[in-house]
Each structure stands twice: as C-alpha cells, then as structure tokens.
Amino acid sequence: MTTRGEIEKLIRTHSAETGSLAAALQRLPDLLLAPAQSRRAVDVFPSCHLAGAVEQLCRCRGMIQEVQPEVHLFCASRQHLLSPAAAAAPTPAHSAEDDPLEFMDAVSLYVIPVPGNDHFYTVDDATAPSTEAARATSSSEAHAERKRRDRGCGPTPAVPANTAEHSAPLCEEEEGDRSRKLAKIAVGNVMADVASPDAALVGGLSLNLPHPSRHPQLQTACVVTVLLPSMPPNGDADRRRSPFRVNDVIDFYGFQHFPDDQLAVNEDDDFLRFSAWNATELSKGLVSRLLCLAYSPVSSVHLPYAVSTAALQxxxxxxxxxxxxxxxxxxxxxxxxxxxxxxxxxxxxxxxxxxxxxxxxxxxxxxxxxxxxxxxxxxxxxxxxxxxxxxxxxxxxxxxxxxxxxxxxxxxxxxxxxxxxxxxxxxxxxxxxxxxxxxxxxxxxxxxxxxxxxxxxxxxxxxxxxxxxxxxxxxxxxxxxxxxxxxxxxxxxxxxxxxxxxxxxxxxxxxxxxxxxxxxxxxxxxxxxxxxxxxxxxxxxxxxxxxxxxxxxxxxxxxxxxxxxxxxxxxxxxxxxxxxxxxxxxxxxxxxxxxxxxxxxxxxxxxxxxxxx
CATH class of the missing domain: 3.40.50.300 (P-loop containing nucleotide triphosphate hydrolases)
Known part of the structure; x- marks a missing residue:
C-alpha cells in the first residue's frame, strides 16, 4: 500500500514537472481511488487503531454533518505537504526557490459515521459492554487511552486544565473561559431537551451526532480538510466552489493531519467540555483529522455516486x-x-x-x-x-x-x-x-x-x-x-x-x-x-x-x-x-x-x- 513518504515523493516529482503544487495534486485521485489502493486503506471509523496508521493511506467513509461555510487558505509545501507542522517548518537555510510555499483554497468538513448504518464499519462486538452505563464508561476510557497513544513520542504528563488556561495571555484566557462557559451552557440546554440523560451520553451529544451511535466504537467524528482546485486559465469559478453538501455520504482518502492550532492532550478532557467542531479545543483524541487528497461520492443528491457493487446483467x-x-x-x-x-x-x-x-x-x-x-x-x-x-x-x-x-x-x-x-x-x-x-x-x-x-x-x-x-x-x-x-x-x-x-x-x-x-x-x-x-x-x-x-x-x-x-x-x-x-x-x-x-x-x-x- 502507498505510504505517506511515497506520496510526498510523488508530489515533489509532479510539482517539478508541472511547476505547480495544485496541478500535482490533481494527478493523485486516479492513483488513490484505484481498487488496489482504496481497498487497502485504513478506515478512520472506528478510530481506535489510528495511532499506528500515521504513515498509511486512510479512508473516512461518513456523512457530512456540517460544512464550514467559509473557504480558508491552506499553506502547503511542495517538499513536506503531508509532514507534521514541526518537520515542515522553514529552517533558517530554507530557500523559497528550492521549496516554495503555496496558498491553496481549502474547505473543512465535519464528518461522522453514517447514522443508522450497520455494514459500512467493522467493529469489535466482543468488546461492547452489556449495559448503557458501561457503554458510556467504556467509551470515555477508550478515548482517554487513545489520547495517550496518539502522541506517538511516549507518555505525556497530565496537564491540569487550569494550568493550560493560566499559561495563556490574559485576553486569550478570558476568551477561552467565555468559550468554555458558552459550551457548557449549550450542552446543558441540549441535555435538558432530551428525555433520557443516559441516552444522551450514549448518543454522543457532545459530538453533535443526530442519532445515538450504533456501537460505542462509532461514537467519534473526523474533521476532513479538502484542498480545492485552483482557478483554471479560462476563469471558470465553478471549479473552485466546494462540491460538498450537508448529508452527503463520501469516501475521503488521505492521511492523518495534525494542524498547528491543535491543543495538546489534556487528561481532563471529556465529551462535554469542548464547543464547536472547528474550534481548537478539539484534541485528536476526541476527533480525528484527515487531509483529503481524493474523494468518491457514495450517496449524494447532486453528485453521481457509485456504491462498490458490480453492474448486474x-x-x-x-x-x-x-x-x-x-x-x-x-x-x-x-x-x-x-x-x-x-x-x-x-x-x-x-x-x-x-x-x-x-x-x-x-x-x-x-x-x-x-x-x-x-x-x-x-x-x-x-x-x-x-x-x-x-x-x-x-x-x-x-x-x-x-x-x-x-x-x-x-x-x-x-x-x-x-x-x-x-x-x-x-x-x-x-x-x-x-x-x-x-x-x-x-x-x-x-x-x-x-x-x-x-x-x-x-x-x-x-x-x-x-x-x-x-x-x-x-x-x-x-x-x-x-x-x-x-x-x-x-x-x-x-x-x-x-x-x-x-x-x-x-x-x-x-x-x-x-x-x-x-x-x-x-x-x-x-x-x-x-x-x-x-x-x-x-x-x-x-x-x-x-x-x-x-x-x-x-x-x-x-x-x-x-x-x-x-x-x-x-x-x-x-x-x-x-x-x-x-x-x-x-x-x-x-x-x-x-x-x-x-x-x-x-x-x-x-x-x-x-x-x-
């Protein structure tokens, strides 16, 4: 299976040939969507095994629960597009001619496991607790354990929440406190609207899921960043528009992505503390991150889709x-x-x-x-x-x-x-x-x-x-x-x-x-x-x-x-x-x-x- 290093090497080769990173990325979908590659991709859902798949091609099959309304700029390097931010940061000897940075339009999507689906995902039924309370406890413990594993560089000591807050400047501290208070108020309002508090916890309301998860391992989500095509010479602006709509089911192929603004893991993190899905409060232990290089619609109103089935005679x-x-x-x-x-x-x-x-x-x-x-x-x-x-x-x-x-x-x-x-x-x-x-x-x-x-x-x-x-x-x-x-x-x-x-x-x-x-x-x-x-x-x-x-x-x-x-x-x-x-x-x-x-x-x-x- 194609690894992250091989894809980065391929991007560098295509960038040198075309003179543009955007043009190089447009050659990747044919490779990544080929059956030989797509069938071997690691599934993002369930996400309990992603810690060991940082170098591997991943597939996120899910429903788009929300699309970030504004398109943002993504700073990309031809040499280190998929590398962690620290490794890709320019050094004092960095040359703009050797490794020019390009800004590309990108859109962020909040993707969740398809509500009510039993066959898209492979889960371990043997580990499913027998009671609702056990399900909630098990899910919380699993995420806490995964947050420790996700760091990759060994165990990270626990950092109390108040320490992280006090280390920030005063204006950031006040803004963070306000965001957390608003989050708690919003979650409280949602909880008050639900007939059963236990069902609310099991359903993952803090992840903003419309329906309870079919399995504790599917009580998760993924923030997918998709790079949009550049403006063609004929000025066709439609190609730069985001083709994604809420409720679409899409297969996203790419690699795990750890942005600069992602906070360090906090052992006190829990499902009811963070606010919006696109806020920096979300650690990768709670929500996975994927940089999408290719996608294939599975079920959509406006995009032609094809579930992987052979045509019938x-x-x-x-x-x-x-x-x-x-x-x-x-x-x-x-x-x-x-x-x-x-x-x-x-x-x-x-x-x-x-x-x-x-x-x-x-x-x-x-x-x-x-x-x-x-x-x-x-x-x-x-x-x-x-x-x-x-x-x-x-x-x-x-x-x-x-x-x-x-x-x-x-x-x-x-x-x-x-x-x-x-x-x-x-x-x-x-x-x-x-x-x-x-x-x-x-x-x-x-x-x-x-x-x-x-x-x-x-x-x-x-x-x-x-x-x-x-x-x-x-x-x-x-x-x-x-x-x-x-x-x-x-x-x-x-x-x-x-x-x-x-x-x-x-x-x-x-x-x-x-x-x-x-x-x-x-x-x-x-x-x-x-x-x-x-x-x-x-x-x-x-x-x-x-x-x-x-x-x-x-x-x-x-x-x-x-x-x-x-x-x-x-x-x-x-x-x-x-x-x-x-x-x-x-x-x-x-x-x-x-x-x-x-x-x-x-x-x-x-x-x-x-x-x-």
Missing amino acids: AADVAEHRTHALRYLSEHLTEGDELAAAYVLLHLCAKVCTHSDALPVGDLPLLVTSPRLCAEEWSLQLRRITPVAEVFLRSEALRAAAPTRLTPRYNNELNYLQSGLLQVANGSHVTIDCTALGTHDGAWYEGMFALVHKQLLLLEYPYQTLELPVDVTVLALHAAPDLAALHPLFQFAVCVCWEPSSRSPEKDAAQSSLPASDVVRRYLATVRQLPAKLEELDESVSAQASAALLEMSHDIPGWNNRDPLLHNNSFSVATALMRAHAASWGRSNFTADDIAMVRQLERARVARLRDASA
Whole structure:
C-alpha cells in the first residue's frame, strides 16, 4: 500500500514537472481511488487503531454533518505537504526557490459515521459492554487511552486544565473561559431537551451526532480538510466552489493531519467540555483529522455516486429481484406477497430530481395492521438498506421536551446543532405513527418538508434554508382505525398488511454471501441507475396517461384527489411505474411496467376495501 513518504515523493516529482503544487495534486485521485489502493486503506471509523496508521493511506467513509461555510487558505509545501507542522517548518537555510510555499483554497468538513448504518464499519462486538452505563464508561476510557497513544513520542504528563488556561495571555484566557462557559451552557440546554440523560451520553451529544451511535466504537467524528482546485486559465469559478453538501455520504482518502492550532492532550478532557467542531479545543483524541487528497461520492443528491457493487446483467437482475421478493416475504411481510411487492418498489424508488420545489421519483409508503411491530420492521429493514435505516419512535416526536428535529445554527458557538431529521442522503426512515394524534403539530413543519418536499430545514437566526435531500419514508400504523392517523402520513399508497399463517418458501438460490447482503447489493445497484426522464418515449407516455385515467374510472376509491401534487394518486402511480422499471434494471418504464402497476393497484385497493368492510 502507498505510504505517506511515497506520496510526498510523488508530489515533489509532479510539482517539478508541472511547476505547480495544485496541478500535482490533481494527478493523485486516479492513483488513490484505484481498487488496489482504496481497498487497502485504513478506515478512520472506528478510530481506535489510528495511532499506528500515521504513515498509511486512510479512508473516512461518513456523512457530512456540517460544512464550514467559509473557504480558508491552506499553506502547503511542495517538499513536506503531508509532514507534521514541526518537520515542515522553514529552517533558517530554507530557500523559497528550492521549496516554495503555496496558498491553496481549502474547505473543512465535519464528518461522522453514517447514522443508522450497520455494514459500512467493522467493529469489535466482543468488546461492547452489556449495559448503557458501561457503554458510556467504556467509551470515555477508550478515548482517554487513545489520547495517550496518539502522541506517538511516549507518555505525556497530565496537564491540569487550569494550568493550560493560566499559561495563556490574559485576553486569550478570558476568551477561552467565555468559550468554555458558552459550551457548557449549550450542552446543558441540549441535555435538558432530551428525555433520557443516559441516552444522551450514549448518543454522543457532545459530538453533535443526530442519532445515538450504533456501537460505542462509532461514537467519534473526523474533521476532513479538502484542498480545492485552483482557478483554471479560462476563469471558470465553478471549479473552485466546494462540491460538498450537508448529508452527503463520501469516501475521503488521505492521511492523518495534525494542524498547528491543535491543543495538546489534556487528561481532563471529556465529551462535554469542548464547543464547536472547528474550534481548537478539539484534541485528536476526541476527533480525528484527515487531509483529503481524493474523494468518491457514495450517496449524494447532486453528485453521481457509485456504491462498490458490480453492474448486474439483465438475467442477473431477474434472479436478484426474485431473491429480494422472497427475502422480504420471508423475513419482513411473513408471507404477504402483495405487501412484499410494494415494499420492494418502495425501496427501489429514489428522488430523481426536484422540479418546481417538488421531488420527483420518491415513493412514501404507509403500511397498516393491528399486528404491526414497528421496531421489528425497522430491524429487518436495517439488514438490507444500502445506506442506512433510521427509526423514529412516536415517543421521540411527542415528548414534552423533544430533541431537536431540524438542525439549528448556534450563533454563539458558531456551529450547526444537529437534529433527528438530519439523516444521510439515501437513508430509509421508518416512522411509528401509531401513537401520533391527528392534532399533534410540534414536529409537523420539519416532517412535512422532509416527507413531501424532500427538504431538510436548516434554521439560521434570520432565515431558514431548505436543503434538498433523498430520503425514503415508511410510515407504520398499528391502530385499527385509519381516521386516527395524522393527515401528514395518509399517503396515496397505503397497504393493509395481512401476514400469512403458512411458512414462506425458502430461497433456493445459492450464494456465497448472506441473503441480506445479496438484497442490499441488488438495491444499491438499482438505485444507482441514472434518471432519464427526458428520454421517455412519447407513445409510452401516452399509454401511461391513458392508464391513469382508466384506473381513476375503473378502480373505485383509487383516486385520492389530493391537491398536494406529491401525494396525488396520479403522481404516485407514475413513481410506481419508475420504481417497477428500476427493479428490473431499467432507467425508464415501459408498457409492461404500466400493466404491472395497474394490476398491483387493483389488488391493493381491493384489499383495503375488504378490510374496511
């Protein structure tokens, strides 16, 4: 595997050839993203083993929780770009001609493990404590131990916090005290908003995580510094703009980076003492640092992404689709093949684009049954979702003092405080609607924007920004009366779940991978298909329009006549056609997809009518 020294040597060679460090860096992505290199990179998450990987190429796969709004200058040396600051500092004999320093535009990103993901990261389950209190204690001890190991030059004596403060000039001391006080106040306010203090500690609220970590070893984060391309000769300023957005899932490749302003390790450090992620209070024992030299999108709204799966041939798609249906019928819907078919289309659908502030392509699904167990459904879906599965309980939304739902900018500490509705692009969100009343409204605005507009609301002091997202929403309702369901979740596609008493057929397909992995890779592949809305044949479009009108006349109660375009039966039926085509590996639907959707919708509405009779 390529080491830091080899990359620095390569940078020096390319810099000499091109006469520019920026031009030399643009040659690195092809090398670092090659499978031979990327597969051997050391994962930043979990970070307990990074102390021994300073010289090795690292990969940080995570969700961008926040992007530093301003671009800053990065002082780079052609000779020592990746070396520690002390080693790279100019000496009295330093010559600007031999080693010119260049200032490059850079952007800082706060990256966290993808919330609700179980398969991106390799953790040691044997070391996981059995109780919540033990998890919090173990996590704190692990970070304290790692802070001692991270120094690399042997043990560092403990420095009391007050000693470090008193060694600074008076103005810096006062500013530091003020920052720490504000941090404690902010953390106190957040803690007061959480129903369970123990859950707050386990969830890593001090790391500003939107959801509790799936494992104690994933209770961490990474500050990634990305160098932006220089201005091209044609003056195209778009190349210098940061391509990164909040909620994107990206693979960042680079080396551990220790900036000059990083404070020394303090044995008194704990999770609740530091403030903003981009403040100097963060030691590398709490949050890793990475200088990114190449990146590859995994799940993004505006960047083309590719999860590492092999492209499926037509015959393979049919086989994997059959396997996925059998898996869903066996493990999720308990023999209900109609419900399994709709869940499959629901998982294959994605946001193709946003048109006139409305999402196109997504397929919210409502499943109802008195026998539903929402938590069990979420657990089963977590095993097959390509990016993540996030479960929102009714209690979390209805709590007297709920956690924040939408991110809000903290003006005093200069960071974006996370919220429950901040999930990675491509995530699947399961909502337990059973205990939500028809008049509950504290969560309505943020949830409506997420579900029906595919927007995440970012609250700033003088305005609310709307960030386009791609989230798949499943609403589960276990109450017998649909009239008690909140109107927001009365989706156009509602399936009455009827589990079968018979045992579903076992999947006869043989595979070297677990069944859930096969389904996950199939879903990841079909969701990668590019949207080609403009390439739809006019004759097929006319057939779809005619079919929608016929369904409206021939299927009683099918047309909900919802004035909200996103939840209108006509729009949702078109999304079903696109999802059905995607499930077969096609970018656009055909006459076969139209006919199949008509058949499914007829069976679905008939079941609803029988259930209400």
